[in-house]
Amino acid sequence: MKLDQVLEVLEAQICTDAPLNDIEILAACGSDLMSDALAFGENKGLLLTGLNNPQCIRTAEMMDIHCVVLVRGKEPDDALVTLANEKEIVVMRTDFSMYTSCGRLYEAGLSGGDIS
Amino acid sequence: MSQVLTQKYVVGADDFAAAGAASAAVKKTLKQLNFPVDFIRRASIAMYEGEINMVIHGGGGVASVEIYEDCVKIILTDKGPGIPDIEQAMQEGYSTATDSIRELGFGAGMGLPNIKKQSDDFEITSEVDKGTTLIITINSNS
Numbered sequence: 001m002k003l004d005q006v007l008e009v010l011e012a013q014i015c016t017d018a019p020l021n022d023i024e025i026l027a028a029c030g031s032d033l034m035s036d037a038l039a040f041g042e043n044k045g046l047l048l049t050g051l052n053n054p055q056c057i058r059t060a061e062m063m064d065i066h067c068v069v070l071v072r073g074k075e076p077d078d079a080l081v082t083l084a085n086e087k088e089i090v091v092m093r094t095d096f097s098m099y100t101s102c103g104r105l106y107e108a109g110l111s112g113g114d115i116s
Numbered sequence: 117m118s119q120v121l122t123q124k125y126v127v128g129a130d131d132f133a134a135a136g137a138a139s140a141a142v143k144k145t146l147k148q149l150n151f152p153v154d155f156i157r158r159a160s161i162a163m164y165e166g167e168i169n170m171v172i173h174g175g176g177g178v179a180s181v182e183i184y185e186d187c188v189k190i191i192l193t194d195k196g197p198g199i200p201d202i203e204q205a206m207q208e209g210y211s212t213a214t215d216s217i218r219e220l221g222f223g224a225g226m227g228l229p230n231i232k233k234q235s236d237d238f239e240i241t242s243e244v245d246k247g248t249t250l251i252i253t254i255n256s257n258s
Contacts, residue, residue: 033218034168035226038161039233051221055168058136059221062143062160064153079133 001025001110003067003090006046009108010069010101012092015076016084023066023090027113030071030102034059045113048101052076057083057091066090071098120149120183127167127194129176132220138179139164142190149183155256159188162234162252165227166192172217173197174248187236190252198244206232206240 003020006012014020029040030048037047037059046067049056052074060068067090070076076084076091084091094101106112123145125138143160151159163179170177174194182189199205206228213223232238237253 032221033224033226034221035165035224035230038165038230039226049221053220054133055136055221058140058164061140062136062157062164064157 001105001108005108006067006069006105006110007092009104010092010094010096012069012094015070015081015091015093016089018085018088018090020090025067025110028102028105028110029112030098032098038063040113046105046110048098048105050074050098052080054079054083056080057087057089060089061087067092069094069101071096071101118185120185121145122183123181125179125181127170127176127179127192129174130171131176132171135168135171136164139167142181142188145183146188151256155188155254158234159190159254162231162254163190163192165231166190166250166252168222169227170194170196172213172220172222177247186257187253187255190250190254192250192252193247194249195247198246199240199242199248200244202240202242 003023025046026044028046031037032050045065047060047065048069048071050072052070056068070093073095146156174196177194180191208229209225211223211225217223235252236255236258239251242248
């Protein structure tokens with residue numbers, strides 16, 4: 001799934017400067033706890049989280065994740081946006097809950113991938 | 117196994133804003149040295165988990181990273197409170213993290229098991245009131 005489709009499915013807004021281009025997402029994981037997310041083994045993944053501090057970007061960076069979606073209407077703090085722009089990681093925000101966000105993406109064809 | 121380079125980082129106590137900076141720097145170096153993508157991701161995740169532990173549990177410490185042609189050895193040493201029962205600490209879901217740490221996104225009790233999972237060799241030694249040392253080895257051809 002392309003990032004512009006993720007944006008549409010989640011009725012999301014982009015919070016960062018990195019262009020969506022043709023970035024292809026192969027799988028997604030959702031968690032507010034970053035160690036749970038770090039157990040997610042899929043490359044080219046998407047992280048959905050309610051954690052709106054820079055550690056969600058650090059986690060994405062370590063995992064080669066190109067996009068972080070903040071759920072439940074969370075607003076990213078300035079440090080998060082600055083780090084995401086530096087690392088060229090796309091951050092989106094959606095008003096949908098974690099459950100609904102994951103459900104909408106799954107229904108649209110994005111799988112959960114493997115746990116390493 | 118000839119050594120390519122060694123890096124050393126001081127990890128600050130409770131410096132949550134900077135947590136992960138050392139791991140990010142090591143990841144950048146491994147990329148510049150053209151190691152395989154999967155190897156870099158495993159090394160980055162293992163070191164990041166360890167670095168976070170040093171910040172939130174270990175009172176900070178030192179990360180020494182030895183990069184060889186075919187592997188990386190990450191040595192994380194803190195002078196924190198130590199771990200009384202390592203076997204228990206290695207169980208998935210076991211955590212002594214406080215609610216305030218969980219609010220920051222950590223404390224799932226997955227850190228040490230994740231590190232072991234990403235490693236080809238993992239050693240942990242700890243002494244109560246003296247500190248903890250992790251030695252993480254990841255091979256590029258595994």
